[in-house]
Amino acid sequence: MSNKIEIITAYTLQQCNSCKEQSKQKFSDGDYIFKEISKCSSCDGQVMVTKIFGESLTQ
Secondary structure, eight states: OOOOOEEEEEEEEEEETTTOOEEEEEOOTTOOTTOEEEEOTTTSOEEEEEEEEEEEEEO
């Protein structure tokens, strides 16, 4: 019988509200949905957190 260890890593999905460009980054303390992050480097729109989720890795 093998013991599998499941490691879950939290990520945030950030999206520009104008051009809809997305990026995935590791979750940081203080992240929350609709948090305004910065200006978009492509179109100068507002980038905000749109999703927080976890991905599992089984070892």
